Structure formats: structure tokens, C-alpha cells
Amino acid sequence: ETAAGTNFDEILAGAKTEGKLTVWGSFPQKTETHAALIKAFNERFGLETQLEWVPNPPITSNSRALTEKAGGGSVSMDIIAGSSMEDTVLMADQGLITKFPWTEVFGEQLPAIKDLEEQMFDEYRDVALPYYVIAYGFGWNPNFIDDADVPETYDDLLDPKWKGKIGFNSFFAPININSYVIGYDGAVEYAKALFANQPVFEKGTLAVQNAVISGAVPFGVINSIGAFTSERTGEPLKFKLPSDIIALSNLHIYVPEGAPHPNTARLFTAWMAVEGATVGDAYEPMVRPGDKSADLVRMIEERVAATGAKVSQVSGPEDLETSERVNKTLADIVAGK
Amino acid sequence: MLKVDSLLKSFGDHTVIDHVSFEVEAGDFFTMLGPSGCGKTTILQCIAGLQTPTAGSIEMAGKVVYSSAQKLFVPASHRNLGMVFQSYAIWPHMTVFENVAFPLVHGARQRVQDVDKRVMHALEMVKLQDYAQRPAPFLSGGQQQRVALARALVHQPELLLLDEPLSNLDAKLRDVMRIEIRNLVKSMGITTIFVTHDQLEALSMSDTVMLLRGGHIVQKGSPQEVFLRPNTEFTADFMGRSNLIPGKLSASGSHVTTSFGEVACNVASGLTPGADVALVVRPNVVRTVAARNATRGQNTFVGRIESQTFLGDLIEADVILGGQVMRVALDPYAPLANGQEVEVQLPAECCIAVPAESASRRG
Amino acid sequence: MLKVDSLLKSFGDHTVIDHVSFEVEAGDFFTMLGPSGCGKTTILQCIAGLQTPTAGSIEMAGKVVYSSAQKLFVPASHRNLGMVFQSYAIWPHMTVFENVAFPLVHGARQRVQDVDKRVMHALEMVKLQDYAQRPAPFLSGGQQQRVALARALVHQPELLLLDEPLSNLDAKLRDVMRIEIRNLVKSMGITTIFVTHDQLEALSMSDTVMLLRGGHIVQKGSPQEVFLRPNTEFTADFMGRSNLIPGKLSASGSHVTTSFGEVACNVASGLTPGADVALVVRPNVVRTVAARNATRGQNTFVGRIESQTFLGDLIEADVILGGQVMRVALDPYAPLANGQEVEVQLPAECCIAVPAESASRRG
Amino acid sequence: MSISRTSSATTEAVWEPDTSSTARLVVRNGLLILLVVLIALPLLVLIYTSFLPPGAVPLSGSELTLDNYRSILTGSGTVALFVRTIIFAVGSSAIGIVLGISFAYLTERTDLPGRTAVRILMFSWMAVPALVFGYGWILLLNPGNGIINVMVKAIFNLEQAPFTPYSMQALTVIAGLGAVPTAYIMVSGLLRNMDPSLEDAAFVSGASRFVILRKITAPLLTPGTLSISIYLIMTMVQHFDLPMIIGLTAQTPVLSTSIYMAAAPDFGLPNYGLAAAFGVFLAILAGALMFMYFRVVHASERYRTVTGKSFRPKLLHLRGLQKVFAILLVGGYFALMLMPLLTLAWASLFPYYRLPSFAALADASFAAYFRVFSEPQTFRVIVNTVLLFLTSSTLAVVLSCLVSWFAVRLGGKSGRAMDLLSFAPTAIPPIVMAIALLMMFLRTPLNGTIWVIVIGHIAMYLSFGTRAMNGALIQIHRELEDAATVSGASWGTSLRKVLFPIIWPHILNTWLWIVAHSARDLTFPLFLLTSSNVVVATAIYQRWNYPDLPGTAALCMMLVLALSALVIPIQIYLEHKNLNKA
Ligand SMILES: Nc1ncnc2c1ncn2[C@@H]1O[C@H](COP(=O)(O)OP(=O)(O)OP(=O)(O)O)[C@@H](O)[C@H]1O
Ligand SMILES: Nc1ncnc2c1ncn2[C@@H]1O[C@H](COP(=O)(O)OP(=O)(O)OP(=O)(O)O)[C@@H](O)[C@H]1O
Ligand SMILES: [Mg+2]
Ligand SMILES: [Mg+2]
Secondary structure, three states: OOOOOOHHHHHHHHHHHHHHEEEEEOOOOOOHHHHHHHHHHHHHHHHOOEEEEEEEHHHHHHHHHHHHHHHHOOOOEEEEEEEEEHHHHHHHOOOOOOOOOOHHOOOOOOOOOHHHHHHHOOOHHHEEEEEEEEEEEEEEEEOOOOOHOOOOHHHOHHHHHHOEEEEEEOOOOOOHHHHHHHHHHHHHHHHHHHHHHOOOEOOOOOHHHHHHHHHHOOEEEHHHHHHHHHHHHHOOOEEEEEOOOEEEEEEEOOOOOOOOHHHHHHHHHHHHHHHHHHOOOOOOOOOOOOOOOOOHHHHHHHHHHOOEEEEEEOHHHHHHHHHHHHHHEEEEOOOOO | OOOEEEEEEEEEOOEEEEEEEEEEOOOOOEEOOOOOOOOOOHHHHHHHOOOOOOOEEEEEEEEEEEOOOEEOOOOOHHHEEEOOOOOOOOOOOOOOHHHHHHHHHHOOOOOOOHHHHHHHHHHHHHHHHHOOOOOOEEEEEHHHHHHHHHHHHHHOOOOEEEEOOOOOOOHHHHHHHHHHHHHHHHOOOEEEEEEEOOOOHHHHHEEEEEEEEEEEEEEOOHHHHHHOOOOOOHHHHHHOOEEEEEEEEOOOOOOEEEOOOOEEEOOOOOOOOOOOEEEEEOOOHOOEEEOOOOOOOEEEEEEEEEEEOOOOOOEEEEEEEEOOEEEEEEEEOOOOOOOOOEEOOOOHHHHHEEEEEOOHOOO | OOEEEEEEEEEOEEEEEEEEEEEEEOOOEEEEEEEOOOOHHHHHHHHOOOOOOEEEEEEEEEEEEEEEEOOOOOOOOOEEEEEEEOOOOOOOOOOOOHHHOOOOHHHOOOOOOOOHHHHHHHHHHOOOHHHHHOOHHHOHHHHHHHHHHHHOOOOOOEEEEEEEEOOOOOOHHHHHHHHHHHHHHHHOOOOEEEEEEEEHHHHHOOOOEEEOOOEEEEEEOOOOHHHHHOOHHHHHHHOOOOEEEEEEEEEOOOOEOOEEEEOOOEEEOOOOOOOOOEEOOOHOEEEEOOOOOOOOOOEEEEEEEEEEEOOOOHHHHHHEEOOOEEEEEEOOOOOOOOOEEEEEEEHHOOOEEEEEEHHHOOO | OOOOOOOOOOOOOOOOOOOHHHHHHHHHHHHHHHHHHHHHHHHHHHHHHHHOOOOOOOOOOOOOOOHHHHHHHHOOOHHHHHHHHHHHHHHHHHHHHHHHHHHHHHHHEEEEOOOOHHHHHHHHHHHOOOOHHHHHHHHHHHHOOHHHHHHHHHOOOOOOOOOOOOOOOHHHHHHHHHHHHHHHHHHHHHHHHOOHHHHHEEEOOOOOOHHHHHHHHHHHHHHHHHHHHHHHHHHHOOOHHHHHHHOOOOOOOOOHHHHHHHHHEOOOOOOOOHHHHHHHHHHHHHHHHHHHHHHHHHHHHOOEEEEEEOOOOOOOOOOHHHHHHHHHHHHHHHHHHHHEEEEHHOOOOOOOOEEEHHHHHHHOHHHHHHHHHHOOHOOOHHHHHHHHHHHHHHHHHHHHHHHHHHHHHHHHHHHHHHHHHHHHHHHHHHHHHHHHHHHHHOOOOOOOHHHHHHHHHHHHHHHHHHHHHHHHHOOOOOOHHHHHHHHOOHHHHHHHEEEEHHOOOHHHHHHHHHHHHHHOHHHHHHHHHOOOOOOHHHHHHHHHHHHOOHHHHHHHHHHHHHHHHHHHHHHHHHHHHHHHHH
């Protein structure tokens, strides 16, 4: 294990000796993308780092890292990628991640890092970097439902004619995000009504998308990454943003305490957040938060302009508290309590 | 009562019962005896309807229950039989009472009213009335045997089939059950077919013994007939310890010429003078005394005791007689020494000449 | 050669071997005889080292192999034994050769060079040299028995243990194997301990017989001693068919007063005049002839034939004698009728009075 | 436990009443320690963890509370959860047992054509992961475009889809169908060991075939069947793959899914404490069943029937309608089991899923297979998987043989303790076991490697292995081993050269069973996943969530084919051996 550097040169020097990097992350997904990323990264900084990418969801990675840390050793991974703001904050509270002066260290080489840091709210400004943004919307399979019939709003989902036909994340996203707009009570009330309409629960938004593509459900609540991916592969999936609430979520990338290759980890994290999307987008859709030129941003602006839809995105710790309460209540409801 | 006609049973190419025909009189205690694998169980199972013969016919109490010609097969459940299996086949999940009541309650016959009374009566017959409520597994071997018997008899079958019912019992119990079974079925007048490979059981229990070998009938008759007048070496040998002395039938047809001299004897029918015969002499008919120098009568020869085995009730000795070993029974209370010269007398009426068997056929 | 001292074996509270002590001379053919459950197998297994005794000591060829006092236990694999089991325990996945070679190849003893030669020699002894390459399951019962014997003898053990090796064979084969086994071990001079519940086997094979009952030794001696001079009713009864006639020892101490008269007889030691005794009379010592009106000698009584069972070599008949049933052996070649009056003579030298046993102890 | 030796070099003397050889003593104590580590320790970790506050990770030094128990016991849904769990477990086991018995009877006791094929196929089915069936069934039955629904709707001109996989009933039936092979294999063992003269006796008594079935065969099989049922119910209580992918939508969580959701949520922190507390309840439930199991097994001892030498199973001749019905039943089952597989096979041929049709066939290709194979990760996945199932099943079988030997042959306190310990994993939810293993091996070099999964599988499948080997050992006369011992063979030699070769077919069967289950298990690999220990089951799951349906389907098909290629030849070999012996 190398000592963690405190400035760019030290970090780069450290990275040269480390030579390895283990990332646990759910996005990007493809092995080609991972290969392209590490190649670009190595070229950019003159390194020969080998990348090991484990496609574990962030929750697995986080809890594993926490357990390993509590067990008193180093952690298995250098980088955890894909956590929502909620989870990131939680990890910071648990002491898994600590503050690091990203802009100070990397600002010179990667100037855009400053914008990314600013997307975090103050209390947690330096613990992680957002590197992905996703928007929730309705995805449908044109072979099974006419474009015109697809619901426009979340309230449309409560129509009894959709009973048993809506694909929905079994962990309730984006209801928790919507709560930033409709509040705790509104979210719980909505969820109860939705559950009564018996949505087809799939484990994760991507699984919902899968169900839509296979025709198991005609449509479902999915997110923009998956939608764009399908668009590229030509799968029968169409996507649109709701006209009432557009839930946005940033995904974050960070280096846990005790990472075995801390220098490479820091360097890659910074680079990935700033330039990774540009490289990776050639292989699968990647949208960097704050990238004003991205299609997604344009879509959202158009939708808001046309329908007056509200954008729901975390704006402070109190939002997080609300969404945590929502999640807990919904879990209890589903567990039959 | 039972008429088996030209029964044939093959497994694939392998014929195990080869056109066997016999009849059993009503009330008879009929025993099928033979070495292992001779087809006893197969015949019995064909009679029971548990196996389907390949050809032939079986008639029971005047009704045909199987006939290959008529393409007729009455299943086991409709043949009104009682059967006792070698393994007893007592149902372990029932009490003694339930075991015995089964044929009455579940039999395919008309329902009977007085199940209780008849079951208890059957249990009394086998002296198990006190065990009625005992779960069947908690019985000794002999008791299980009795339950099996009561179960086979409770519905007053026309025919009782017994497949080596005594072979899992120990010697003492076997002695007791042998007598009990015979007395029981005789007192009820039930026709019984009994299968065994133990000649003592066959002799002591049967009215008629049928000796089988390799799917064929070898001899059939009363125990005395079969034992005292065997028609083959095989029968003589199988029915008990025998000396089988090779010889030739003399011209007179009443003597056998052996290596140690002429022996007067009975002669099995169908033998012509000069034929190769085996002289059958049972060890215990031979009278053996220390040799005296007196003149010797007919059938008396001098030999030397080679070895002796103490068997309690008797001493079995091998006596060398003209190069031939003759096994004889000696009195344990009046021992003779090994090597001693003895006079051996073979009572003519107890000796019998049967056709010699080629060595290969000797079992 | 073998010395068992105060051997105790309990299962929980249940004592099955109760301080049994005995010695076996080198080269002896020693038989443990007794009814089922008397502890024969348990003793044998303690000797073999397959069971651990509760207390006592066992010495083999001068070496202690088990001693509770010294806390010493030599495992079975190091006792240099040969053993033949009731189930033969022939390994079904091996050929005959492999079965027999096993003790040489896998035994814990020093490796031997000439495995092939010694295995073939052992197979020759049991006349199975032609079957060496036959898979073990394709053997008849008798052949399996012989393989087991060859396997037990191939490494020339100091002690051969046989646990009812004949009980799974049919009667004929049993006769043959009895002689073969005895001749084989005698010719090799191996000390042999033999377990059986069959008195005929015990009598015919042994040098010494030890009769057990409920974990105790009842009598020990040569076959003749045990058979002809039983010391208890139990021994008399167990050693073969016996009439056990209740009576009282007369004042002279040489007669027994029975319900049908005074009988002169031998008397077991330790009996005082007036004692309750059982008169032991074997059926086949009784001389039975049709009653004549001549004067009758000593020990001769008149009775009536009640029933007869044909057993081949003899007819067993029950004769009623002063209200007492006396079982006698009749000559099958000179039949008597049921109900006939007969004269029954009991040779005094063949009758023996033993202490009467309380009814409850009668097994 | 002192060992004393005499001075004689050739004489090994010991003083230890139960174990008369040093090797045996060492092995026994080693086994006991191993079992305690493997089984008792995870149980302790489970109990300890159940007292952790929500969100705390084990060993983090947080104080212990009763909160989890309080929240379970006071939660209004708890009773419903338990009731649902029991209904699911009992219902699906019942389906498995009833069909298993029917098929076992047909193949063991009648002259049903193709009996051997059925036996072999049943064993092969066991190798198909429940997940594969689950996905297949979803494709077949979903209300949107489930093939069956589409067909039935078209034929009967229906508006609404008639079937849905998303219901408690469907979940129970699908899980039940999947349990049939396991039940079948266990029941046919029972039938084979039953003395046919027990049935003959009833037949001769005048009873009809039906009465015999009802009054003799069924009651005789009852204790054995009961113990098999209890075993199945226990595994069903812990079964979580299907409840996960079907039960969630059906909004019918059962205990196992509740545990999984608590231990591996999609956001926030895993609530290990709550999961473990649920696990404790599950363990109590399973413990109660286990108690029943041992009672029943004990009772069935006296049902073991003495068989005479005339043991010769007779086959019931099926006539006319009977035969048609039997063939339909068996054929129907296999068709039913084949459908989800075929659906997946179909799905693997297209870049995205289409309803089966001849038109679509033109676009079919093996691209997904090539894609899966061309990925660099695939090689490691295959190596890992092979390593996992070969080592875990081999080691589990070896351990089972030894444990069973001590339990059956030696008995005594240590034997009973081993028997109980080896059966205990049935009461520990796999996910809890996985958490425990993670804790236990965290600071060892094994952490994160495939070997942790191997250890987990050994612990999990030890219970089945020991049950199977117990059954085999009981049938083998101990004189066979005694004969070896008396011949001078050491204990190890007598096992190696005599006992194990004799029960070889049982060993091979048990090994296959564990191979199949080890290859299809998801819980351990998923929970202990790192970069280096991905196996096929996890790869399938990852792809499904990717989402990559054709890739998933292709992987599933390859797994099924690979396992069949292993299972079928061995089964044919075993059948052949059995026939030769008869
Ligand atoms: N199902 C079968 N298939 C092939 N051969 C069989 C079958 N049943 C019996 N046999 C053969 O038929 C012959 C006669 O068998 P059976 O059982 O009738 O003999 P058994 O006289 O009863 O012998 P045991 O005294 O050993 O019971 C044997 O050679 C046996 O191997
Ligand atoms: N493991 C055991 N636990 C309890 N009791 C036992 C055990 N083994 C044997 N016994 C009892 O010990 C007694 C003696 O048994 P053993 O097997 O030595 O008798 P045996 O003389 O060989 O009888 P058999 O002629 O039936 O073989 C029997 O009463 C038996 O029930
Ligand atoms: Mg038979
Ligand atoms: Mg015994």
C-alpha cells in the first residue's frame, strides 16, 4: 500500500507505482466501456494501470466496504461508483468517505471539477463527485401499447385500467425523489394508491426496463440511461419524461477510506467525473451532471417548457431526511405492516 | 381341489417351470420340496395369481383360474386364497387385530358381519388372543409367523399357500411351529400347499411330497414313499443322509454287485439286469458291531472304522468297505474305536437300487 | 492361547456378559453354544476387538490385548485374527482373489512378498482355485462361505473366530461345510473359536463346548460330556430332544421316583436323596417294542402310542406312560400303530437325573 | 482422552472406549471441530447480529439492542408474513411430494415405458437453477405478452390475460413443480427398499389394487414421506430465488425475501440486525421442523421392514387407460418443465425478446452466445464455477461420508452431536450463513475468493449429504467393515477399500446432487461477490439486471447444457450398473 498523496504530483507519482485499480460500480455497464476508459486514463496520465471492474450495485459495495472497515482491515475496492446522494451522505456519516480537496488538487488539470463539486451541498461538499445524471420517466414497448396511450403523469398510473400492467422498481424509485416536490405525505399517499393498482415489481429500474422490452409489461417507470441504451441497440423501447414531475438523480463516485490504491483511485475518480463521460459515451450513453449540451438536459428543458413539469432533485439535507422516511414507510407497507 | 396342467413359465429364454402337471386333493397337506432355484416359489406364485404363467392351465375347486388356451386369468384378489410369506409380510403400521381383520374388511368378497368374532377366533387358533391390540412390529419372529397364519386363515380360504414360512425361525421354534401349523390346517380341513427346501419339514408335515428339480417333478408321493422308496439318486440324496453306492444290477435282478460284494436289495421299477445303479443305504439302517469271527449271513461285510463324528443322539462313522466309504450310525453309548474292524450288516429290505445318475447331474 | 478373565459387558444398565472367565488351549476347536441373545456374539466381538468390554481382561498368546485395569486396548486390526461372519461379509465389489488378498495387501502387518502364491494356496485349501477371478457376488452361498474362510486364514492368524458361519447355508451344504471347516483348521493347527446356536454343529465340530445362558457359563466340557452328562435341565434340553421327567431322588440316591415308577439312572453330582430332579431321557435311547405279556425287567414300563411323526430316519412318537408323555424314536422300517400298547425300556446307563429347575427358568 | 501405547512396535494400543484407533480419534475430533466452526459459529454470529441496531455492521462495536425483535414482534405484518411463509412452503412442498410420489410409483412399480429415461431426466432437472425456471415462467405467463396468455387470448378471444405468474398461487405452483425432482429422487429410494410381499399379502387377501395403495402402500410410505416432506418444507422456507422474482410483484413477501430485502436493499444501509432477527425466527421454525424430522425418522425405524430373500420387485402392468393417463401425467410434467427452458432458449436467439413465431425465426442467431463467450470475464466465470462445484461437492461428500460413518456406525454422544450439527445448516438461512462467513473470513486471505463460497456450500449441503449417506450406510451390513478390520486393515483402509467402493453409487448420486445445487445457488456467490469470484449463477443474475435478456438466456442455456452433460452420462452409468446388479 502506498501513502496517499496530498497534491497532484504526489498522487501521480503514487499512481505510477500502484499500477492497479479496483472499481465497484454499476455504471457504466459494458466491459468495452471499462476498457476504453482505462485506456484513455492511462494515456492521459502516462500510466499503466490495470483496471478491475466489478459490476456490483453501490449498496453492495457500500455495505461491504463498511463491514470490511469495521472488521479492521483495508477495503476490497478503490472506488465505489453509482451511489445516489442519499447513499453518499450516509456513507460520509458512517465515516466511510472523508473530505478531500478535489478542486484544490485537480483543479489545474481538470478545471470542470469545480462545477461538479458545486453540485454537492455544503455539508458534504468534498466527499464525493457526481459523475452521472439520470432522469426518471416512462418507458414503453411500442409493440404492446400505442404511443398515444402511454400515461403522461404519475397520477395517470393510478388509473385502474393499468392494473397489473405497470412495471415499477421494487425499491420504489422515483417516489422517494418525487417527495421533494410532493412531500412525505403526498408520496406515501401516492404510493398506497399505486400499490393498490398492483404494479409489476422488478428488482431495480433496469429490470423494469427489461420487462418492458420483453413485453412482460407494456410500460414502466424507467430511467434515462437505460432508455438511451436501448435506443442505441434498437430494442423496442420508447421513453418520455412525465409532464408532472421529472425526478432527477445524480450518481456519485468516491474513494472509500482504506482503499488499497488511494492515489490511482483519487486520480481516476477526478478524471472519470470530469472527462469519463466524453470517452465512455462512445460505447454507452453517459451524461455528466452539469453538461448543458447533453441531450437529456435539452429534453428536460423542452418538457418543462411545454408542460410546466416540476423538476424534483435533492436540494438539501432536509430533502434527504424526507426521502429516507418515505423509503422506510413504503418498505413497511410492502412488508405488510 | 387344485389341478395344475402343463404349467410353463419362462423369463425371456430361461424356462424355470417346464410343463409341470399335478393335482392336489381337497384337504391334502401338499408339499413342494426342492433345492434353491428349482422353481417352487414360481409355481406357488402362479397358483396365487401373483405371477402370470407363460402357458398351461390352473384349476381351483373346479373353476379355471388360469388358462392360456382360454386366455383367462383370475387375479389374486379373486382366488379366495390364504398365503403366508417367507418374510411374513406383516404390515408394520397396523396392530395384530388390524392385520388379521384386513382380508375380512378389505377383501373383494361379500362383506361379513362378525369381523370381531372371526378375527378373535382366528387369533385364538394361533394363541394370540391376548396380543390383539399390540402393534405388529412389537412381536417376536414366532408371533409374527402366527399372525401371518391367522391372517391367511381368517377368511376361510379354499386353499392355503405357504412359502417357506418356517425358514426365518430358529430351530426350536421351527419344531414347535411345524406341528402347530399342521394341526391347525388339518383341524380346519383346508387344502394346503407348502413350499420348503428342508426335507425334515416336508417329511414331518405332509400328506404328499412333490420333489422338484430344475423346474421338473422328480418324484411325488407320501413322505414314506419318497423317503423309503426313492426313485432316483437325487431323491435319495435330497431326502436325507444316504450312502449312494455305485454298482450293477445282477442278472437275477434282485442283487447289486458292488466293489465289496453282492448286496440283496429292493429294486426300483424299470431297471433291467446289468444296468448301472446306485445302491441307496441310509446310515442308520446299517447295523454295525465289532467284528466277530463267526460265519456271516447275507448282506454282511467286514470293514474298518475310518473316522467318527459325535452328533449327540448318534455317532456318524465312515467305514471303509472294499475301497468304498460307507457312512453308518453308531450308538454313542457304546463307542467303538477308530481303526477297529467292524461287521456291517445291510438289511436287504432297507436297501434300494435306483438308476445311476451321470456325474454331471448330481446336485 | 486365549484367556478371558472376568469379562463384563453392559449396555447401559443391561448386563449381557456377566463376569465370564474361560481359557482356550492352543490348537483347540472351542465352541460357544447358547440360545439367541445369550451373549455369544458379544463375547466373540470382545475377543476380536470389535466391541470394547466394560471390564475384565483378555489375553491372547501371552499378550494382554484388553485390560480394563491397565487401560489397554489393542484394536482389532492388530490382534492378528481371522474371522468369518454369519453374513460371510464377502466384499461384493471385489473378485474372489481380491477378497482373499485383502488381509495380505492391506493388513497392518509387515508386507508379504508372495501375495499371489499365498492367496492361491488359501484358495486351494477351500477348493476355489478355479474361481479366483470370479466377481464375488457371482458365487453360491457355500462358495462365499469358503471365500470367507480362505480370507480369514490366508494370513495365518493365531486365532480364528467364527460367528455362526453355517447358519445361512442350507442343510446339505451345512453338513459338508461342517466337516470341511473342522478338517481345515485342525490340519492347520489353528486355535478356533466357534459360535453357534445349533447343538449339532457344536457337538460334531468341537473339542470343547461351552454352553452359555443369559451371559453366564452353564457347562463346559467335551461334546460327549456335555451331551451325555448334562448338569442341568437346561443343558439337557438344549443339547437335543430330551424327555425331562419330573421326579424325586430316592433314598438310595440311585433311583428316581416318577409318576410311572422307579427308574434306575445315573445321578448328577451334588444331588441329595429326596431332591426334586428331572430325569433326562433321550428319545432314541428308549427301546420300544410291542407289549408282550412276559415279565418285565428293570426300567421297563408299559405305555400307549399317542401320536407319531415321520422324520425319515426315524419316527418320533409320543408314548403315554403313567400320565406322562414320553417321546421315543421308532424304527421307520418297522412301524407301530397309534393307540398300540408298547413296552418302553429305559437303559439305566443312558438316563441321568439332574437338579430340577424352577419353571420360570425354563427357556 | 489419553492415549497409551505399549512398547511393542507392531501393536498399537489405545484407551478410548469409542475409537479404537488413533486415526479415527483424530478424524473424529477434527470433524467435530470443523462442524462447530462451520455450523455452530455461524449460528452464534446470527444470534449476535440479531441484536445489532439498524444500520450497524457487525463487529463495529455498536451496542446491542432488542430493537429488531421488538419491531418484528410488534409489527402488524409479522403474523401475516409467517402465515404466508408457511402456506408457501407447505403448499409447494405438497405439490412436489404428491407429484414426486406419483412419478416414483410409476417408475419404480409399474411397467411405464421409458422409466429409465424419466429417472435420468429427473436428476438432470435438478440441475436447472430455480431462477432459470422463474424467468422462463415469467416469459410464459406474464399478463403482458406471456406466450401462454397470448395464445389463450387468441384462441378464446379474451380481453384479459387469463394467467399471471404474479400471485401467491402461481408462486407456490412454480416452486412446487421445481421441487418435484428432489422429492422424486428421495421417494423412489423409499419405494425401492419396500418389501413387495407386503403388497402381495394384501392382494392375496382379496384387496383391490386401489385398496392396497390406500391401506398398505401409502401408510407404509408415510413415515418416510413425512420426513422427506419436512426436509422439503425446510428448504422451501428458505428458498428465496422465486419468491424474489415473482413474490415481490405479487406483493407477497415471505420470510426469506424479507431477510434478503433487509440484508441487501437497493439503497441505504443493509439492516443486518433485522435480517438476522428474522433469521433467528426462521431458525426457530426450522428447528421445530427439525425436531419433528428426527421424531419421524426415529419412528420410521420400526417401520423398516425385514425383507426375506425372496425380494423381487414386481412391476404392475399398466393397461389401456391407465397407461395413457400415466404417460400423459409424466409427459405433461416434462412438457411443463420444458416450456420455460424452451422459452429461454428462444429468447437467447434474438437481440431482444420476441414472441415465438416462424416469422421471427428468420432473425434468429447465436450472436448472444458468441458475445457472452467473447467477453474476457467469461473464462474466469467458467473456471470459478467449475472450481466451485467440483470442490464444494467433493469436499461436502467426503465430509458427509465421514460424519455419517460416525453417526451411524459409532453412535454415542459424539456421533449424535455430529449428526445434529451436520443437519443444523438446514435451520440457518443461507443469507445469514453468508453474512456469518463474510465476518469470519474477513481478515483471512480467503476473503473475497471463491473459497469462501466453497466453504459456504459445504456447510449448506452437508445436511443433504449426511442424510443421503446415513441412508446408504444403514443398508450396509457392518460385518463388511468388521471383516476388513479383523483382516488387519486400518480404519482408513477399511473405509477406502471396502465401505466407500460398496456405496459408490450412492456417493456418486449425492455428489451429483450437490454439484447441481452448488452450480445453481445464487445466495452465496451474490452476497460474497467480488471481482475475482464471479460464477455462472451470479453472471446470470448480473446480466438479467443489466438488462441483457439474450445474454442471460444464453448463459442459462449453457449452464443447463453443461450440467446435463455431466449429470446424464453419470446417471446412465449408474442405471446401467444397477441393472447389471439386479
Ligand atoms: N423375475 C425373474 N427373472 C428371471 N429369472 C427369475 C425371475 N424370478 C425367478 N427367476 C429364476 O427362476 C428360478 C426359480 O426361482 P424360484 O424363486 O421359483 O426358486 P425357488 O425354488 O423358490 O428357490 P428358493 O428356495 O431359493 O426360494 C431361479 O433360477 C430364478 O433365478
Ligand atoms: N448395542 C447393543 N445395545 C443393547 N443391547 C445389545 C446390543 N448388542 C447386543 N445387545 C444385547 O446383548 C445380548 C446378547 O447379544 P448377542 O448378540 O451377543 O447374542 P447372541 O448370543 O450372539 O445371539 P444370536 O444367537 O441371536 O446371535 C442380547 O440380549 C442383545 O439384545
Ligand atoms: Mg422360493
Ligand atoms: Mg450372534
